Amino acid sequence: MAGNLTLVIEGALLARMFDLCRAAYPEEACGAMLGRDEAAGRVVTEIVAMANVAESRANRFETKPRQMLDLLRRERESGVAVVGFFHSHPDHPALPSETDRGAAWPQYSYPIISVVSGEVSCWNSWRLRDDGSGYDAEVVRIVERSK
Amino acid sequence: MSVKVLLPTALQRYAENKEQVEVNASTVGEALKSLIEKTPQLARHLFDAQGNIRSFVNVYLGDEDTRYLQGGATPVNDGDTLTIVPSIAGGQ
Numbered sequence: 356m357a358g359n360l361t362l363v364i365e366g367a368l369l370a371r372m373f374d375l376c377r378a379a380y381p382e383e384a385c386g387a388m389l390g391r392d393e394a395a396g397r398v399v400t401e402i403v404a405m406a407n408v409a410e411s412r413a414n415r416f417e418t419k420p421r422q423m424l425d426l427l428r429r430e431r432e433s434g435v436a437v438v439g440f441f442h443s444h445p446d447h448p449a450l451p452s453e454t455d456r457g458a459a460w461p462q463y464s465y466p467i468i469s470v471v472s473g474e475v476s477c478w479n480s481w482r483l484r485d486d487g488s489g490y491d492a493e494v495v496r497i498v499e500r501s502k
Numbered sequence: 503m504s505v506k507v508l509l510p511t512a513l514q515r516y517a518e519n520k521e522q523v524e525v526n527a528s529t530v531g532e533a534l535k536s537l538i539e540k541t542p543q544l545a546r547h548l549f550d551a552q553g554n555i556r557s558f559v560n561v562y563l564g565d566e567d568t569r570y571l572q573g574g575a576t577p578v579n580d581g582d583t584l585t586i587v588p589s590i591a592g593g594q
Contacts, residue, residue, distance in 0.1 A: 383593055405590070415593035420560040420567060424587050427510050431521065436511050440590045447594040455592035458558055460547070462512040465592075 360493045361396030362439075362464050362480050364388075365500055371402045373475045376443035376468045382412035385442040387426055388464065389435050396496065397438050397464055405440075415454070416442045439464030439480075446471055449479045451490050459483040464493060503580040505533050509544075510588055516543035530561060531574025533584055548586070560587040 376384040389401040405422055409415035418440075430437050440463060444450075449469040451459070459465060466480040481490040507523045517523055523540055527533035534555065538545045548559050555561070561568045562585040568576045578584070 385590070387590075409591070409593065411593075415591070417589070417591040420562075420587050420589060423560075423590060424562055424565075424585060427508070427585065427587060430511060431508070442592060444594045452592070452594050454594070458589070458591040460512050460558075460588050460590075462515065 359396055360482055360491055361496060362399065362466075362493045363396045363496045363498055364399040366497050368399055368402050369497060372441055372466070373468065373478075375402070375404050376441075376470050376475060377473060379407070379412075379443060380470045380473050381445045383407055383409070383414065383416040383443050383445060384468075385416040385418055385440065387437055388439045388441060388466075389426075389430075390438045391436055392438070396494075399438065400435065402441075413445065414447075437463070439466065441466040441468065443468045443470050449477050451481050456483065456487070456490065459490075461485045461487070465490075503528055503578055503582070505578050505581075506583045507533060507537050508583060508585045510586060512588065513544060513547055513586065516547060517541040527578055529574060530563065530568050530572075530576040530578060530584065533578060534561070534574070558589040558591065560589055561585070562587055 385407050386405045387403040388399045390399040405418045407416045408419050409417040426437050449467045461483045464480055468478040469476040480493040505525055505527050525533050525536035527536050550556050
């Protein structure tokens with residue numbers, strides 16, 4: 356995985372991510388990002404919507420293990436890596452909570468999108484430190500088209 | 503029994519960047535124990551302080567979630583594939 360904490364994402368993919376988060380409101384949306392790590396940063400090439408199967412979807416998200424298994428198989432077969440997972444915080448800041456920290460895995464990018472009254476308010480992307488002690492914010496570059 | 507354990511990209515760096523690790527075991531539990539012996543850095547990501555597999559870790563035997571089989575006691579056969587599947591969860 357790339358050492359620098361830069362996330363590169365096309366505007367069109369970001370728009371899709373926002374659409375999914377707005378559509379799920381007032382529940383939390385979630386999904387995967389596929390892409391690759393390069394010297395310039397982590398490049399996102401695809402957004403995959405995932406079902407939120409948490410009991411309390413207003414403030415929690417949980418994906419189906421079977422859907423993750425399918426993504427990992429696709430990762431092995433295609434060489435396109437699963438690079439992270441996004442989710443939304445309805446009417447709540449785009450900051451990782453203790454719940455987020457406790458469930459996160461190192462190496463993945465975690466965009467969090469704040470959706471307030473049905474509209475995207477702001478977003479940030481985070482990566483869990485290797486020792487699990489906290490998150491580091493990623494620098495986000497929004498590009499017209501990734502190579 | 504020779505069993506293949508597949509690791510997600512996120513955990514491969516803790517296994518010398520290997521995508522899969524071959525172990526000898528007769529149950530899922532033995533396979534995971536052998537995996538950790540071969541790649542000790544994986545231990546804290548897969549097991550809690552009491553040595554139990556973390557709730558955010560799913561272990562699939564082929565297409566079956568071993569949590570719904572016999573868990574660590576699930577028998578494995580020669581040539582079987584285990585896949586470590588992280589649970590993705592969180593929330594505000």
